[in-house]
Amino acid sequence: MPPRRCFTPVEELYQILGRYAVLELRHNQDAPVHRQSGVKPPPDLAGDRNLTAAERLARFLDEHRAPVLLCAESAGRREVLLESLREVGLEPPPVANWHDFLQSGLDFAIATAPLDRGMYFGPEQPTLVCEAQLFGNRVAQRRRRSQKQDEAAAANIFRDINELREGVPVVHLEHGVGRYTGLQTLEVDGQQAEFLTLEYAQGSKLYVPVASLHLISRYAGAD
Structure with missing residues (x-):
């Protein structure tokens, strides 16, 4: 069976995706937008370098007093974060996604998603915090390196x-x-x-x- 029967060529995949509308969320309030959603990034959690990332998150949880979902970049990073959180007495249960978190009734949980920005809906609303907000630019830099490696690997694959x-x-x-x-x-x-x-x-x-x-x-x- 020809490979084309089993796999969709990249160019054809982009053509298919191009038929769908794109929703772009921007955190820059000065950028031109069609509609202001009211969603903001959570407060800065990487600022106080006298505290560990886990300690900064614990302080935010105490001050926020509303449900918080923490997103780790991968399953491996999730385990690393859980180990750090245990040191400050936190052990959030895992959930599959944001919807499951909202349905769970949990005050604090952890999920796996490659996000670099969270969402803040207000002081008494559920908040999404991502790993990059705890560690600053280090996570974003690691993701860029990973993306370049993936792109290089994809370029080496034989498509025909x-x-x-x-x-x-x-x-x-x-x-x-x-x-x-x-x-x-x-x-x-x-x-x-x-x-x-x-x-x-x-x-x-x-x-x-x-x-x-x-x-x-x-x-x-x-x-």
Whole structure:
């Protein structure tokens, strides 16, 4: 089966997404807007460097006295934050999202979402606090590095079998660097199918179904 039957090309995906309206929320009140939502970023939580991030959040919870949802960037970061919060006597239960938090009736909970700004609806309203507000620019810088790494990795993926050249080193997601030696037709369960042939050390070969082209990427050190 051709890869195009299994995966949507990037250009086509953007065309599909372009049919939908875009809602853009800006925290800059001076920027031109069509409607003022009344939502503001939460108060600065990264200012007092004499306190740890967990201590600053604990102080905010004492002063705010309304439900607060804390968002961690990833599951791993969530565990790191929970460890820090335990040191100040806080152990928020996890929730799946903002809607679940509002339905839960909890005063304080934690979720996983890659956000860099929270939402403040007022002194007695539920508030969304994100990890970046506790640590300042460090989280945003880490995300930018991660995005660049993801973009670089995406650029190395083969999107069409015609991009492959025989004799060129490639990287298999699970088996590492090998050399592409061409296409080969093999019979599997009585069916003829095309496979990419990768050659490894000592002449060992790996046969990759054409439908699994997404597992193969360019070898960055080949240039």
